[in-house]
Amino acid sequence: MGYAIGLMSGTSLDGVDVALVKYDEGMSSYELEDFFTIPFSDELKKKVTDAIDINQSNVALICGLNIELGYFFGEAAKKMIEKHQRLGRKIDFVASHGQTLYHQPISEDNLIASTLQVGESSVITEVTGVKVVSDFRYRDMAVGGQGAPIVPYSEFILYNDREKQQILQNIGGISNATIIPKNATIQEITAFDTGPGNMIIDELVRHFYQEEYDDNGQYAKQGRVSEKVLEHMMSHSFFSRPMPRTTGREDFGQHYVTALLDTYELSANDWIATATKFTAKAIALSLASFFIDNTDLIIGGGGSYNPTLLSMIQEEVPSFVSVKTQEDLGQSSEAKEAVAMVVLGHRTLLGKTSNVPSATGATKEVILGKITW
Ligand SMILES: Nc1ncnc2c1ncn2[C@@H]1O[C@H](COP(=O)(O)OP(=O)(O)OP(=O)(O)O)[C@@H](O)[C@H]1O
Numbered sequence: 001m002g003y004a005i006g007l008m009s010g011t012s013l014d015g016v017d018v019a020l021v022k023y024d025e026g027m028s029s030y031e032l033e034d035f036f037t038i039p040f041s042d043e044l045k046k047k048v049t050d051a052i053d054i055n056q057s058n059v060a061l062i063c064g065l066n067i068e069l070g071y072f073f074g075e076a077a078k079k080m081i082e083k084h085q086r087l088g089r090k091i092d093f094v095a096s097h098g099q100t101l102y103h104q105p106i107s108e109d110n111l112i113a114s115t116l117q118v119g120e121s122s123v124i125t126e127v128t129g130v131k132v133v134s135d136f137r138y139r140d141m142a143v144g145g146q147g148a149p150i151v152p153y154s155e156f157i158l159y160n161d162r163e164k165q166q167i168l169q170n171i172g173g174i175s176n177a178t179i180i181p182k183n184a185t186i187q188e189i190t191a192f193d194t195g196p197g198n199m200i201i202d203e204l205v206r207h208f209y210q211e212e213y214d215d216n217g218q219y220a221k222q223g224r225v226s227e228k229v230l231e232h233m234m235s236h237s238f239f240s241r242p243m244p245r246t247t248g249r250e251d252f253g254q255h256y257v258t259a260l261l262d263t264y265e266l267s268a269n270d271w272i273a274t275a276t277k278f279t280a281k282a283i284a285l286s287l288a289s290f291f292i293d294n295t296d297l298i299i300g301g302g303g304s305y306n307p308t309l310l311s312m313i314q315e316e317v318p319s320f321v322s323v324k325t326q327e328d329l330g331q332s333s334e335a336k337e338a339v340a341m342v343v344l345g346h347r348t349l350l351g352k353t354s355n356v357p358s359a360t361g362a363t364k365e366v367i368l369g370k371i372t373w
């Protein structure tokens with residue numbers, strides 16, 4: 001038995017999630033012991049949003065940000081380490097996802113398939129005094145995969161072997177799903193991004209209300225869905241790309257929202273309601289062929305704290321599908337991906353593979369990640 005820390009800084013750009021996980025050497029049990037999120041300062045968030053914006057970004061900014069985020073992640077992990085060292089717990093390793101600045105899942109228009117996560121592991125190791133496992137996506141890409149999604153292996157370990165088919169639907173900035181058939185083998189796992197998560201909703205709430213997100217779905221609840229705008233959104237080229245597919249801010253970020261706002265006129269709450277419905281519809285459409293009798297649709301990620309979004313999802317899926325949240329299973333919606341990093345990091349340290357080729361399109365199973373001692 002040991003303790004490790006998982007760090008996840010996702011596409012929502014809300015900060016870094018820090019999870020303390022107790023694990024067993026047999027690689028079958030990973031229990032969340034403690035969790036907190038350290039938000040980005042306004043200054044750091046601005047640097048990250050500039051770095052991911054193709055029109056604002058520059059190589060000096062990215063170079064500096066790699067180190068600056070390394071310190072930010074390192075300090076966040078150190079806070080957890082110190083808290084638990086006082087309780088006599090020794091932390092064996094930190095597993096860090098890094099901040100995605102760009103993700104090009106497939107080669108097109110002169111751009112080779114590639115992905116970039118920053119937050120230098122050498123700095124995290126130096127700040128924490130603990131070895132760090134990081135950069136999980138590149139090895140999968142090196143064998144022809146899209147480098148995403150990478151959580152399915154962890155979900156397979158943590159959620160398999162139940163009596164029902166389970167669909168784990170994460171709603172972060174982007175939404176991604178893992179389908180685990182009843183008593184599945186790793187080859188039977190399917191996973192892909194279902195489209196936008198909270199990204200469009202957040203962007204609209206920032207635009208109209210200068211707030212970070214639609215707290216409890218209050219604005220969407222008061223708005224009316226515009227069928228015309230919804231139809232336009234559903235015609236996005238993402239939905240015609242071959243499966244398995246992944247996406248990112250490049251498809252549904254600020255530029256996408258600005259173009260929508262320039263084309264259509266709706267009230268603030270109608271915009272937010274329409275974007276919320278779009279997220280729900282994109283999920284239902286992407287999962288349509290997997291809804292068989294006796295399926296649980298388990299929602300995780302920050303989107304599970306938006307009841308308007310949850311009820312729109314329930315409206316869009318067949319009535320025999322029961323929509324639950326991680327909390328309904330006694331788990332944590334917000335900690336799930338940070339916990340997944342520990343599962344991946346542990347496997348890296350043991351020299352075990354952890355990509356899922358049926359999800360990423362990789363030609364073979366490989367050991368993900370790099371270790372900084
Ligand atoms: N109480 C709440 N009400 C409504 N929405 C919420 C609430 N809490 C969180 N969210 C939404 O969840 C988002 C954060 O989700 P999460 O932390 O899962 O994203 P992430 O890990 O950054 O993204 P990804 O999984 O795409 O990498 C917020 O930006 C917000 O839109």
Ligand SMILES: CC(=O)N[C@H]1[C@@H]2OC[C@@H](O2)[C@@H](O)[C@@H]1O[C@H](C)C(=O)O
Pocket residue numbers: 010011100103115147148149150151152172173174175176193246247248337
């Ligand atoms: C490149 C990248 O950072 N992708 C994220 C993002 O956020 C959600 C979705 O898009 C998913 O594909 C992925 O994250 C999770 C952790 C994954 O790879 O499984």
